[in-house]
Amino acid sequence: MSTCKKCLVTSSRPEADFDSRGLCRLCRDYESGKRGGASPELVAWGRKDFSATVEGIRGKRACDALVCLSGGKDSAYLASLLRGEYDLKLVGFYVDTGFQPAFSRANLDRAADRLGIPLEVFSWPDDFSRRFYRYFFTRPLASGLTGTVCRVCQLAIISAALGHARRRGIPLVLIGYSPYQSGGDWFYELKPEVFASAWRAMGDFWSDPAIPPGLRGRFCIPEGPDGEPPPRLLMPLHVLNYPSEREVRARLAREGILPSSRSLPRKTKCDLVRLMAYLDTLHFGAPPHRLLVSEKIRRGEASRWKYRAAFRAFSWLCRLGLCQPALVRATLRRIGLTGEEALRCLREGRESDEGYRDVFRMDPRRELTRAFPP
Ligand SMILES: [Zn+2]
Numbered sequence: 001m002s003t004c005k006k007c008l009v010t011s012s013r014p015e016a017d018f019d020s021r022g023l024c025r026l027c028r029d030y031e032s033g034k035r036g037g038a039s040p041e042l043v044a045w046g047r048k049d050f051s052a053t054v055e056g057i058r059g060k061r062a063c064d065a066l067v068c069l070s071g072g073k074d075s076a077y078l079a080s081l082l083r084g085e086y087d088l089k090l091v092g093f094y095v096d097t098g099f100q101p102a103f104s105r106a107n108l109d110r111a112a113d114r115l116g117i118p119l120e121v122f123s124w125p126d127d128f129s130r131r132f133y134r135y136f137f138t139r140p141l142a143s144g145l146t147g148t149v150c151r152v153c154q155l156a157i158i159s160a161a162l163g164h165a166r167r168r169g170i171p172l173v174l175i176g177y178s179p180y181q182s183g184g185d186w187f188y189e190l191k192p193e194v195f196a197s198a199w200r201a202m203g204d205f206w207s208d209p210a211i212p213p214g215l216r217g218r219f220c221i222p223e224g225p226d227g228e229p230p231p232r233l234l235m236p237l238h239v240l241n242y243p244s245e246r247e248v249r250a251r252l253a254r255e256g257i258l259p260s261s262r263s264l265p266r267k268t269k270c271d272l273v274r275l276m277a278y279l280d281t282l283h284f285g286a287p288p289h290r291l292l293v294s295e296k297i298r299r300g301e302a303s304r305w306k307y308r309a310a311f312r313a314f315s316w317l318c319r320l321g322l323c324q325p326a327l328v329r330a331t332l333r334r335i336g337l338t339g340e341e342a343l344r345c346l347r348e349g350r351e352s353d354e355g356y357r358d359v360f361r362m363d364p365r366r367e368l369t370r371a372f373p374p
Pocket of ligand 1: 004006007008009023024026027028
């Protein structure tokens with residue numbers, strides 16, 4: 001297996017198509033100025049819509065908008081923009097799945113405190129959490145666990161945020177997806193019909209009779225019996241000023257919201273993400289996130305040789321069973337699976353379906369397919 005001379009795309013990927021210089025198609029496209037993502041006109045349109053939306057809601061209720069916070073840099077950065085530049089009265093919302101590290105929660109409390117945002121937490125009961133993750137760990141897509149479980153988890157978190165805002169009469173939900181996390185029809189606003197279509201990726205999980213109706217009622221389930229329209233859900237970082245990740249972290253540190261030693265993505269990863277990376281690496285022979293890292297390398301935001309060495313070391317540690325073995329064992333135990341069972345499910349992974357879009361992994365092949373602005 002060979003690797004692109006500029007990024008980390010390998011010859012096994014469909015986007016490899018190496019030229020005589022050993023560059024992949026994505027790097028050639030980047031060189032020639034053909035880049036996925038939003039056009040400047042589209043970004044300008046979104047920014048204008050955001051300003052108008054904010055003007056229309058500011059100060060009309062006890063709380064203007066609900067912002068999803070995760071303890072990571074992007075949601076903290078979004079919250080600081082909303083407070084500082086848009087003067088919104090916010091409530092922070094956090095879903096505690098039981099698998100996030102204590103580190104994230106400490107970050108979250110600190111950021112909310114510094115920004116003066118009251119925090120409301122939805123803690124998933126252990127039994128629900130176990131059922132949810134076990135269901136999707138045993139039904140991964142052929143593209144891997146990271147691409148399956150992270151996506152459905154994000155859908156469930158969005159659904160919980162919409163449900164929470166609706167009950168509280170809050171008209172707007174804001175989520176801090178970075179510009180890397182856009183594509184297809186996931187850009188700036190998540191339309192109810194797009195959300196509903198993505199929801200089908202959840203299969204029949206929600207019809208499990210073991211989920212108590214009261215708990216199910218805390219989620220906004222599309223096409224559910226309640227019929228009330230959900231609040232608007234916007235992803236403002238797709239159109240607002242988002243400098244490089246390094247600058248975002250530096251700004252949070254300067255403002256005393258998160259010291260940069262606490263905002264490294266690897267530190268705020270949940271235990272399940274670590275387990276998925278381990279299992280995907282064993283299954284595919286290489287760590288996930290290769291496309292995302294490659295795009296950062298192309299844009300000069302990450303070092304190719306450092307990531308190349310890190311990926312090699314990580315693959316090697318996984319094969320030798322030296323990659324956080326205690327955490328891997330404990331996390332598997334909590335979702336009621338053995339490593340062998342999880343790997344067998346991965347080998348039987350199903351092909352992606354229409355509702356299951358690759359939203360939460362950056363993929364530069366994805367263009368904004370729907371006509372925006374609407
Ligand atoms: Zn490349």
